[in-house]
Amino acid sequence: MKKLFYAATLCLSVFFVSSCDSDDDNGSSTNTIVGNWEIFEINFFISSDEGTLDETFPTDVCNMPFIISFTEDGGAILPDGDIGLNFEGNPSLNCSLNGSDINGTWQLVSGNDYILTQEGDVSNAEINVSNSNNTIEIIIDGSDPDDSDPTTQIITFRGNRN
Numbered sequence: 050m051k052k053l054f055y056a057a058t059l060c061l062s063v064f065f066v067s068s069c070d071s072d073d074d075n076g077s078s079t080n081t082i083v084g085n086w087e088i089f090e091i092n093f094f095i096s097s098d099e100g101t102l103d104e105t106f107p108t109d110v111c112n113m114p115f116i117i118s119f120t121e122d123g124g125a126i127l128p129d130g131d132i133g134l135n136f137e138g139n140p141s142l143n144c145s146l147n148g149s150d151i152n153g154t155w156q157l158v159s160g161n162d163y164i165l166t167q168e169g170d171v172s173n174a175e176i177n178v179s180n181s182n183n184t185i186e187i188i189i190d191g192s193d194p195d196d197s198d199p200t201t202q203i204i205t206f207r208g209n210r211n
Contacts, residue, residue, distance in 0.1 A: 081178065081182065082119045082155075082176055082178055082185060083119050083120065083121050084118070084119065084210050084211075085116055085117070085118045085210070085211040086116065086117045086118070086119070086185050086208045086209070086210060086211060087114055087115065087116050087208050087209055087211040088108050088115040088116070088117060088206045088207065088208035089107060089108055089109075089115075089207060089208055089209065090105055090106065090107050090108060090206075090207050090208075091105070091106055091108060091132065091142065091204060091205070091206055091207075092104070092105040092106075092203075092204070092205040092207075093106070093134055093140075093203075093204055094203040094204075094205075102134075102140060104134075104140050106141070106142035107142075108142070108144070110141075110142050110144055111130075111132075111144035111146055112144070112146070113128075113146055113148070114211075115128060115146075115208075116128065116211060117206075117208070119155060123154050123155055123156060124152065124153070124154060124155075125152070125153040125154060125155050125165065125167075126150050126151075126152060126153075127150065127151050127153060127167075128146050128149075128150060128151075129146070129147050129148075129149045129150060129151045130144065130145045130146035130147050131143070131144075131145045132144055132145075151167060151168075152167075153165060153166055153167035153168075154166045154167075158173075161175050161176055161177055162174075162175055163175075163176055172189055173189075173190065174187055174188060174189050175187075175188040176188075182210065183209055183210045184207070184208070184209055184210075185206075185207070185208050185209075185210070186205060186206070186207050187205065187206040188203060188204070188205050189203070189204045189205075190203050191203065191204055
């Protein structure tokens, strides 16, 4: 299993991870994602023939607020950097934020399903807003269907409206 986790070192750009932005274009929904969201934890679920990792990590190790902004016009502003897992010993969160922002876009497909785009990269995400619109959960399936070692990678961000 350790071999799998070394091979599957998960280094996702913060934008991709945070790219999950969705919004109701007319703002009439009570579950709008428009606003600023401070992410407080990230859950990585990785499963393959060699084993499973299902761990949640606080983002306070990033040494700066991890804030994602979703605008009414379909824009997204995300921190630039990398977030990944370190598998040396016990798994731990690795953060490298450079202090600048990345611009992206989001589009509501239907229900809680969104398409997020950043510099030509497209991601599908499920976004759930709860607790009177004060809590957000962004779920990205990072599985690679072309990978010879079938691996499921699901990243979940949880945060509060800031």
